[in-house]
Amino acid sequence: MMTSIALPNYFSNRRRLRLDSKVLIAAFAVWLLTGSIAMDVTAQREHSPRGALVRSLAVPGWGQLYNRQYYKVPIVYAGLGLLTYVVLDTNSEYLLYRRAFLFKAWDEEVANGQADVNPFLNFESHYVRLLTREGLTQISSGSLEPIRDNLRRNRDLAILGMSIVYALSTLDAYVSAHLLEFDIGDDLSLRVVPKAKGASLMLEIGG
Numbered sequence: 603m604m605t606s607i608a609l610p611n612y613f614s615n616r617r618r619l620r621l622d623s624k625v626l627i628a629a630f631a632v633w634l635l636t637g638s639i640a641m642d643v644t645a646q647r648e649h650s651p652r653g654a655l656v657r658s659l660a661v662p663g664w665g666q667l668y669n670r671q672y673y674k675v676p677i678v679y680a681g682l683g684l685l686t687y688v689v690l691d692t693n694s695e696y697l698l699y700r701r702a703f704l705f706k707a708w709d710e711e712v713a714n715g716q717a718d719v720n721p722f723l724n725f726e727s728h729y730v731r732l733l734t735r736e737g738l739t740q741i742s743s744g745s746l747e748p749i750r751d752n753l754r755r756n757r758d759l760a761i762l763g764m765s766i767v768y769a770l771s772t773l774d775a776y777v778s779a780h781l782l783e784f785d786i787g788d789d790l791s792l793r794v795v796p797k798a799k800g801a802s803l804m805l806e807i808g809g
Contacts, residue, residue, distance in 0.1 A: 654779035658772040665775025669782060674774070681767040688760040696753035701725040702732045703750050707743035 649669075658665025662682055666674040705725040711717035733741065 649779060649782055651776055651779035655772065655776040658775035662768060662771055665772065665779070669775060669778045671778060674771075678767070678771045682764060685760050685764045685767060689757055689764065692753055692757040692760060696750065696757055698728055698732060699746055699750040699753055701728040702741075703743055703746040705729045706741070706746060710743055 654665040654668050657668050663675040663678045666672070666678065701722070702725065704722040705720065706729055708717060708720040708722050712720050733739065
């Protein structure tokens with residue numbers, strides 16, 4: 603008598619959908635390093651605008667390196683680095699003024715009898731730090747509020763600027779890759795072509 607043993611179905615739909623996260627991470631890393639997914643298999647040895655686009659999207663400046671326009675890489679990183687510094691610095695100031703405002707606004711509510719407890723007492727140190735830094739003994743919430751709003755607006759504008767620089771660097775890599783494939787040759791000539799009602803100039807491109 604033969605006994606049948608049920609083997610686990612490793613090829614079930616459920617098993618196929620369960621992928622190891624480490625494998626996904628490794629596959630993504632390989633894709634970033636090689637850009638093979640973005641490259642057309644039939645054009646592996648040719649300069650690919652699509653490859654420049656994907657590289658620039660993955661890592662700022664990589665598209666310029668791929669195009670061998672090395673002088674553009676410091677420009678990209680200088681712009682992004684400066685804006686990153688502005689974002690971090692402005693956000694730090696914004697948080698200081700925001701917390702100082704919250705403490706002072708509620709402190710004034712308590713002093714006026716409009717509230718019993720200040721829920722932002724843990725932000726008192728930020729208010730004191732701001733007073734010490736500015737050399738003041740008192741500052742109202744009304745004075746803190748416009749400064750807080752201005753800092754938040756400047757931070758958001760800097761973030762927008764980072765996005766614009768990133769987008770422009772990607773566009774530059776893509777367009778430059780297309781232009782690198784455009785060979786106009788070394789010989790250019792200009793000649794006059796006679797016509798019935800006069801003459802016209804014709805530019806000839808020699809290959």
